[in-house]
């Protein structure tokens with residue numbers, strides 16, 4: 001039998017060495033959280049489902065018992081190493097290449113920030129394992145509620161926009177954790193509230209989706225509506241503006257977050273996807289869309305939802321006089337997918353191109369849009 005490895009002794013110096021390792025491998029902040037059941041998050045998941053605030057989302061809502069109990073992910077869990085990585089880029093990019101209209105992408109998806117986050121978490125995981133402990137990394141995984149873990153680990157406070165804000169740095173951070181059997185000393189205190197009397201995010205949300213401090217109604221939140229399959233609710237299409245993936249509005253109005261972006265941008269990347277030509281996107285093949293945007297969350301990994309989003313952004317573009325826009329609209333008004341025909345009808349009507357609309361469509365979803373377009 002192989003000799004049993006004796007685990008490294010745990011003290012604050014050991015935690016400091018894990019933190020230093022994380023920072024060396026691209027993490028910006030590292031803390032330690034307890035591994036006990038996250039009762040507040042569990043209660044919130046159950047209550048929000050019950051109140052209809054989760055809409056049809058699955059993710060951590062699928063199994064609240066699992067996603068709030070670290071020891072179900074790693075048997076014998078004693079602590080979580082929690083981490084944050086900034087996704088602020090040095091130069092917010094401008095649209096380039098083919099002339100517009102352009103769609104905008106939320107900052108967290110401009111480049112793949114989860115990959116470098118996972119590299120940092122993996123370095124910590126390797127160290128813990130080589131020191132004789134079990135350790136498994138999670139980031140944006142259905143098995144763990146990342147924000148509550150980050151809050152418990154003292155990384156930041158819960159903003160009224162529901163994001164974790166790091167003191168002095170705001171919320172443009174992705175979060176992840178390593179659940180481990182190492183009995184690491186946890187952060188002394190969670191970070192105190194830093195929002196004070198501010199309510200800018202609540203007032204600034206384009207769809208009034210923040211229904212109470214820290215509570216988002218997913219059925220109104222543009223970030224979720226862009227991911228959800230099916231017909232995009234008509235009442236929120238104008239508010240969507242030019243977005244095709246994610247929404248940053250409740251962070252772009254947030255003073256600590258904006259201050260940090262202006263002064264402390266650090267990460268660089270050559271492959272930034274901040275703006276996407278709508279005409280190019282709507283002309284692209286499935287393969288090409290999956291190659292460019294396959295790392296985004298697309299329901300059933302179906303690029304049709306990206307095209308649906310792009311048609312709404314096109315409808316909001318005021319570019320109805322552009323010949324390329326009209327050509328692409330014609331193509332989608334006769335698409336074989338009723339969902340795409342339906343959103344093309346809405347876009348054509350918004351652009352004042354009523355002359356393009358058919359008198360009749362065999363599909364009830366499209367008929368509904370044709371009726372609304374003629375009112």
Ligand code: B12
Nearest residue numbers: 041044060106140145146158163164174175214223246247
């Ligand atoms: C589902 C999900 C979504 C959903 C629902 C968001 C939501 N608010 O729950 C949708 C698709 C809408 C979404 C959008 C976004 N998301 Co998201 N999402 C997730 C996911 C997969 C699960 C979140 C979850 O479990 N929510 C459950 C509910 C119960 O949690 P909660 O809202 O945080 O509730 C807490 C607070 O209310 C707090 N609380 C309790 N009492 C009180 C009282 C007060 C006064 C306050 C202020 C708070 C408070 O405690 C509750 C329990 O923890 C996580 C990844 C993960 N595995 O955790 C990423 C995650 C939360 N998302 C993330 C990001 C970046 C975003 C977006 C910014 C992306 C974008 N630009 O479009 C937006 C932000 C929208 C917003 N304002 O929240 C990051 C958050 C980073 C951060 N700094 O906080 C995460 C952690 C992914 C990651 N690993 O980095 N997301």
Ligand code: SF4
Nearest residue numbers: 205221222247249250
């Ligand atoms: S992400 Fe957009 S829609 Fe969702 S709560 Fe924030 S501002 Fe509102």
Ligand code: SF4
Nearest residue numbers: 159160195198201254
């Ligand atoms: S906008 Fe104001 S209230 Fe909202 S998260 Fe930022 S500081 Fe807090």
